[in-house]
Amino acid sequence: MQTTPPVALVTGASSGIGRAVALALVDAGFQVVGTSRNAANAEPLAGVTFLDLDVASDESVRALVEGVIDRFGRIDLLVNNAGVGAAGAGEESSINQTKNVFDVNVFGTIRMTNAVLPHMRARGGGRVLNVSSVLGLIPAPFMAIYAATKHAIEGYSESVDHELREHGVRVLLIEPAYTSTGFEANSLAPDSPLPVYAAQRDVSREVLATAMRHADDPAVVAKAIVAAATDSKPKLRYAAGSTATRVSVLRRVAPPRAFDKQIRKINRLAG
Ligand SMILES: NC(=O)c1ccc[n+]([C@@H]2O[C@H](COP(=O)([O-])OP(=O)(O)OC[C@H]3O[C@@H](n4cnc5c(N)ncnc54)[C@H](OP(=O)(O)O)[C@@H]3O)[C@@H](O)[C@H]2O)c1
Numbered sequence: 001m002q003t004t005p006p007v008a009l010v011t012g013a014s015s016g017i018g019r020a021v022a023l024a025l026v027d028a029g030f031q032v033v034g035t036s037r038n039a040a041n042a043e044p045l046a047g048v049t050f051l052d053l054d055v056a057s058d059e060s061v062r063a064l065v066e067g068v069i070d071r072f073g074r075i076d077l078l079v080n081n082a083g084v085g086a087a088g089a090g091e092e093s094s095i096n097q098t099k100n101v102f103d104v105n106v107f108g109t110i111r112m113t114n115a116v117l118p119h120m121r122a123r124g125g126g127r128v129l130n131v132s133s134v135l136g137l138i139p140a141p142f143m144a145i146y147a148a149t150k151h152a153i154e155g156y157s158e159s160v161d162h163e164l165r166e167h168g169v170r171v172l173l174i175e176p177a178y179t180s181t182g183f184e185a186n187s188l189a190p191d192s193p194l195p196v197y198a199a200q201r202d203v204s205r206e207v208l209a210t211a212m213r214h215a216d217d218p219a220v221v222a223k224a225i226v227a228a229a230t231d232s233k234p235k236l237r238y239a240a241g242s243t244a245t246r247v248s249v250l251r252r253v254a255p256p257r258a259f260d261k262q263i264r265k266i267n268r269l270a271g
Helices: 018-027 058-072 095-104 109-123 144-167 195-213 219-228 241-253 256-266
Strands: 007-011 031-036 048-052 075-078 126-131 170-175 237-240
Touching: 007 018, 007 058, 018 031, 018 048, 018 075, 018 219, 048 058, 058 109, 075 109, 075 170, 075 219, 095 109, 095 126, 095 144, 109 126, 109 144, 109 170, 126 144, 126 219, 144 170, 144 237, 170 241, 219 241, 237 241
Parallel strands: 007 031, 007 075, 031 048, 075 126, 126 170, 170 237
Antiparallel strands: none
């Protein structure tokens, strides 16, 4: 029988969604390790131990997970939250930039998952919660590279979840809609901008800025994550909040032609 509180590891806990998640997990009774690429500079959070992590580095991931196991003895919950946005048309990001975004959002998630799984399998239990996005379900013109990373997370998570259930481990998806954080400010600008896309790129930036003004509070995502971490019968997908739920339902039930038209209208694309 478990006598000490369960241990949660939250990547990218220095700001935004990760910070709200770390706090909510402390309130839910977890011992929480939060990570940042610069843990010494992370604003302290009561009940959260901050450690260094760059999810794009094999060595950093190995050292972090080993450190947590040495200190806490186990990892019951991994929240793969660290991520970076990328704006611009698909053609405007070099392959190098595209690889860098995948290295954080996709390979970072896979690196972390692979590093914790041996410990979870050995204990016969654990949960991995991957922070996807509604942009993992629907197209995102002028955020194509970012949307591609979140679609990849969807396919990866749903597949490994089937592999791991018999080992007592679940891999679940959290799907936030636009959430009020530093995400937009921290998003990468395209490194190979093309004049042909400049006007529509500006429109898309405005569309995103407007959406961000009505964005959910990070606490909405934190609530979904606590539910995914603690539900006795967890669901594969947790849409975070009412907007995300609406998008997810529409994606499944709306006729493709109508859905396509709506995407063009929302993004103010001609035709
Ligand atoms: N905000 C939204 O509208 C929204 C919507 C749907 C999904 N999401 C997803 O939610 C997650 C959190 O984003 P956010 O909105 O909270 O944005 P944010 O405030 O920019 O937070 C991103 C976090 O990721 C960490 N990070 C970035 N690169 C990293 C790396 N190489 N290694 C380790 N950590 C790294 C940052 O930590 P350090 O800089 O301290 O290392 C930071 O704490 C992301 O996966 C994002 O895609 C966001």
